[in-house]
Amino acid sequence: xxxxAQLLKPLARHRGSAVxxxxxxxxxxWGRYSSSELDFASADSAMxxxxxxxLGIALAQPRRKVICLNGDGSMLMTLGTLATxxxxxxxxxxxxxxxxxxxxxxxxxxxxxxxxxDFAQLAWGAGFPRVHSFEDRGxxxxxxxxxxxxxxxxxxxxxxxxxxxxxxSRSGKEFSRYLQVSIAESAHRLRxxxxxxxxxxxxxxPGGLE
Amino acid sequence: MTLSARSVLEExxxxxxxxxxxxADTALSPLAALLENDPSVRFVPVTREGEAxxxxxxxxxxxxxxxxxxxNTGLLESGDGLRGTVQRMRVPVLCLITYRGYSSLAAKxxxxxxxxxxxxxxxRPSLDSAALITEPTLSAWxxxxxxxxxxxxxxxxxxxFRLARRESRAAALLVTKNMx
Numbered sequence: 001x002x003x004x005a006q007l008l009k010p011l012a013r014h015r016g017s018a019v020x021x022x023x024x025x026x027x028x029x030w031g032r033y034s035s036s037e038l039d040f041a042s043a044d045s046a047m048x049x050x051x052x053x054x055l056g057i058a059l060a061q062p063r064r065k066v067i068c069l070n071g072d073g074s075m076l077m078t079l080g081t082l083a084t085x086x087x088x089x090x091x092x093x094x095x096x097x098x099x100x101x102x103x104x105x106x107x108x109x110x111x112x113x114x115x116x117x118d119f120a121q122l123a124w125g126a127g128f129p130r131v132h133s134f135e136d137r138g139x140x141x142x143x144x145x146x147x148x149x150x151x152x153x154x155x156x157x158x159x160x161x162x163x164x165x166x167x168x169s170r171s172g173k174e175f176s177r178y179l180q181v182s183i184a185e186s187a188h189r190l191r192x193x194x195x196x197x198x199x200x201x202x203x204x205x206p207g208g209l210e
Numbered sequence: 211m212t213l214s215a216r217s218v219l220e221e222x223x224x225x226x227x228x229x230x231x232x233x234a235d236t237a238l239s240p241l242a243a244l245l246e247n248d249p250s251v252r253f254v255p256v257t258r259e260g261e262a263x264x265x266x267x268x269x270x271x272x273x274x275x276x277x278x279x280x281x282n283t284g285l286l287e288s289g290d291g292l293r294g295t296v297q298r299m300r301v302p303v304l305c306l307i308t309y310r311g312y313s314s315l316a317a318k319x320x321x322x323x324x325x326x327x328x329x330x331x332x333x334r335p336s337l338d339s340a341a342l343i344t345e346p347t348l349s350a351w352x353x354x355x356x357x358x359x360x361x362x363x364x365x366x367x368x369x370x371f372r373l374a375r376r377e378s379r380a381a382a383l384l385v386t387k388n389m390x
Binding site (some may be wrong): 040044045046047048049050052053054055056057058059060061078080081083084087088183184186187188190191194195 | 229231252254255256257258260261263264265266267268269270271272273274276290291293294295298299300301
């Protein structure tokens with residue numbers, strides 16, 4: 001089982017020019033390792049809708065990799081998005097499900113079927129062509145660059161230790177840059193950033209798909 | 211008076227729509243069928259309508275101009291998705307919403323749109339309970355809406371598209387009959 005740091009640090013190193021959309025218990029920790037203008041926090045949003053939101057960016061920007069760091073409780077709220085992503089042939093979409101088995105932000109209440117549910121099997125069943133499961137730090141670090149370079153949609157289930165992140169605000173009290181403005185401002189900013197930049201060419205994987 | 215799916219699609223294209231997202235029902239299926247074979251506007255089917263609002267928000271952030279297709283029952287399911295994505299992020303999006311049960315509201319005993327609903331309204335077989343709360347729900351959510359009843363209403367597509375863009379918000383057109 002990985003810590004959040006063991007999950008996020010390598011991802012920050014290898015994300016390239018990918019958009020990274022976070023939610024729930026990794027939102028604040030991600031801000032410790034990245035301050036990219038291509039980061040988006042799905043906080044103060046609608047719980048369960050992070051994956052579909054990130055999928056929309058992926059479909060809009062087919063030449064850029066889009067990585068979604070979804071929670072397990074959030075994924076359960078919209079399992080249908082697994083089928084939507086497959087149906088939409090989102091080749092540049094990488095969907096992580098961070099398995100801590102709880103709703104951490106509200107006090108670590110267990111998710112339904114905690115300890116028994118297999119998200120990788122759900123993704124296989126939905127038709128994801130690339131599915132990975134990690135619970136060993138070394139294996140994750142070793143394989144991550146190749147996983148991010150795969151043609152997708154790619155599904156990655158990672159077992160992480162539960163933490164004690166509390167509710168997230170969007171204010172100057174948060175140290176993460178992407179949490180210091182409203183979600184509306186974040187959305188409008190990211191649209192401008194994406195309109196004014198194009199992903200790097202082949203050779204700078206994994207961000208671009210050219 | 212008919213409502214032509216091809217004419218609706220041409221209007222959407224003229225307004226710059228690049229994606230349609232949602233679940234097409236009987237009324238919208240002629241439009242969805244046209245979209246399947248039209249490379250200029252991509253149709254992305256979803257499994258539940260709440261997904262459509264989040265997905266459309268992502269599409270817009272990514273630089274596209276999405277339109278949402280849903281039945282009013284799906285709109286009712288979408289409450290938190292609409293609130294937490296399109297509305298919270300100030301995403302301009304036009305929604306074409308099938309007004310299932312619209313004709314049932316013409317019954318003599320149907321309540322006026324402004325009258326608060328009571329339990330008897332929902333259990334009355336002559337009334338469609340989804341139709342009963344479609345307009346009040348849109349009003350409560352602050353979504354401006356109009357009606358797409360026939361080809362004569364096609365100019366409203368441009369009007370509501372512009373409204374959504376100008377005010378960075380959702381705007382809805384209620385489709386009261388099956389497209390042909």
